[in-house]
Amino acid sequence: MIQEFKKIWKQYAIGMLWLLGLLWPLLGIHPDGTLTFQKTFTVWLYILAGTLVCLFVYVANQGGQLRFITTPVDGVKKSISLFVKPFPRWVWFVVIFVLAVIYPQITGRYATDVAINVLLYICLGLGLNVVVGLAGMLDLGYIAFYGVGAYTYAVLNVTYGVGFWFCLPLAAVFATIAGCIVGYPTLRMRGDYLAIVTLGFGEIVRIVLNNWMELTNGPNGILGVKPVSILIPVFENGFSFEIFWVKKLQFFYYFALALAILVIIGVHRLNYSRIGRAWESIREDETAAELMGVNTFIYKLLAYAMGAFFAGLAGAFFAARMRFVSPESFTFLESAMVLCMVVLGGMGSIPGIMLGVVALIALPEVLRDFESYRMLIFGATMIIMMLFRPAGLIPAQRVGKRSEEKE
Incomplete structure (x- = not known):
C-alpha cells in the first residue's frame, strides 16, 4: 500500500494545489473588489479531506487490502447477473418504455422539462454518432443542421402558415440537403483538417442566419412559431375535424419521446x-x-447527410416547442456539447450516448442547489469519468474480434 501511495502522491499534491489556485478567484474575489482567503481555504480543506479518504480507499483496493469488502460485492454482482440473464432483452425494453411513459405523471413540471431536453439531445447525439462514432469523422459544426431544421419550420410556419406535420419531413430534407452541400467539398479531407473546415462551415451557417434579415429576421429571431397541432374528430352538428394546439408540457414530452x-x-x-x-x-x-x-467518399457523404437528417428533425421540434428561434441557439458551444455527449457516453454505442446525454444535461440540474460549486463538481466528475472510463461510459461492442484481441 505504501509503494502504491508513493507513485501517485506527487500528482495528487500538484492537483490539490492547482485546485486551490482555481478556487481562490471563485470564492475569494468579491463584487465590491475585496479579497479574502479564509472561505477558500476552508472549502479547500473539506475537499482535501474527502479526496484523501477516497485516495486511501483506492490505494488500499489496488493493494488488495479491501478484499473482505470486494469479494461479497462481486458475489452480489454475479447473483444479479444470473437473475437478469434469463430474461430476454425485449422485456427490459418494455420496462424502460413503460417507465418513460409514466414519467411525467409521477414527476413535476420542472423534471418533465428537463426530460424533454434530454430526449431532444438524445436525437442530436445519435445523429452526430452516425458521423463521429460510426464513420469516424470529427464534425465540429453539426449544430448548423439543427439550426437549418429549426429555421425551416419557423419560416414556413410564420411566413406561409404551413403546419408542423408537413414541415417536419421538410425540415429533415432541407437539413439533409445542407449536409450534402457542406459535406461535398469538405469530406475529401481527413483528421484535423476536416474538423477545422466543418467548424468553419458551421459558423458560416450561423452568420448567414444572423445577417439574412429578409428571411430569418437576423439577430432578432423569429417569434410566434405555432406549436404542434393535432386534428381531432368532432361529431357535433355532423362530422368534422377540429385543430387541437398542444400547449401542455406533458404532450410535448410524449412527442419528444416518440x-x-x-x-x-x-x-x-x-x-x-x-x-x-x-x-x-x-x-x-x-x-x-x-x-x-x-466507395469511401459516397459513404462518408451519406453519413454526413444522415446525421443532418436527424438533426433537422430535432430542430423542427425545438422550434415548435420554444415557439421562437434565434441564431444564438446554434453556436459552436452547442456543437461541442453534443460532441462531448458522444465521446463521454461511448462512440458508436446507442445506450452509451443516451447515458452521456443524461450525464451532461440532467447532472448539472441535480447539482443546481450547489450554486457556485455546481460547474466545478460537474467538471471534476467528467474528468474522473474520462480517467477511469476512457472508452466511454458504455463502450460500443464489436461485432467480431481482431486477431490481437484473441491472443
Whole structure:
C-alpha cells in the first residue's frame, strides 16, 4: 500500500494545489473588489479531506487490502447477473418504455422539462454518432443542421402558415440537403483538417442566419412559431375535424419521446446494415476500406447527410416547442456539447450516448442547489469519468474480434 501511495502522491499534491489556485478567484474575489482567503481555504480543506479518504480507499483496493469488502460485492454482482440473464432483452425494453411513459405523471413540471431536453439531445447525439462514432469523422459544426431544421419550420410556419406535420419531413430534407452541400467539398479531407473546415462551415451557417434579415429576421429571431397541432374528430352538428394546439408540457414530452424512439430505431438499423459495416470499415482504416472496394467518399457523404437528417428533425421540434428561434441557439458551444455527449457516453454505442446525454444535461440540474460549486463538481466528475472510463461510459461492442484481441 505504501509503494502504491508513493507513485501517485506527487500528482495528487500538484492537483490539490492547482485546485486551490482555481478556487481562490471563485470564492475569494468579491463584487465590491475585496479579497479574502479564509472561505477558500476552508472549502479547500473539506475537499482535501474527502479526496484523501477516497485516495486511501483506492490505494488500499489496488493493494488488495479491501478484499473482505470486494469479494461479497462481486458475489452480489454475479447473483444479479444470473437473475437478469434469463430474461430476454425485449422485456427490459418494455420496462424502460413503460417507465418513460409514466414519467411525467409521477414527476413535476420542472423534471418533465428537463426530460424533454434530454430526449431532444438524445436525437442530436445519435445523429452526430452516425458521423463521429460510426464513420469516424470529427464534425465540429453539426449544430448548423439543427439550426437549418429549426429555421425551416419557423419560416414556413410564420411566413406561409404551413403546419408542423408537413414541415417536419421538410425540415429533415432541407437539413439533409445542407449536409450534402457542406459535406461535398469538405469530406475529401481527413483528421484535423476536416474538423477545422466543418467548424468553419458551421459558423458560416450561423452568420448567414444572423445577417439574412429578409428571411430569418437576423439577430432578432423569429417569434410566434405555432406549436404542434393535432386534428381531432368532432361529431357535433355532423362530422368534422377540429385543430387541437398542444400547449401542455406533458404532450410535448410524449412527442419528444416518440421522436427519440424513431431516431434510436433508425440509428440502430443503420448500424447493423451493410451501410453501417461500410462506415465502420472507413472509421477503422479508410485506405484499406477503399482498397477493398468501398466507395469511401459516397459513404462518408451519406453519413454526413444522415446525421443532418436527424438533426433537422430535432430542430423542427425545438422550434415548435420554444415557439421562437434565434441564431444564438446554434453556436459552436452547442456543437461541442453534443460532441462531448458522444465521446463521454461511448462512440458508436446507442445506450452509451443516451447515458452521456443524461450525464451532461440532467447532472448539472441535480447539482443546481450547489450554486457556485455546481460547474466545478460537474467538471471534476467528467474528468474522473474520462480517467477511469476512457472508452466511454458504455463502450460500443464489436461485432467480431481482431486477431490481437484473441491472443
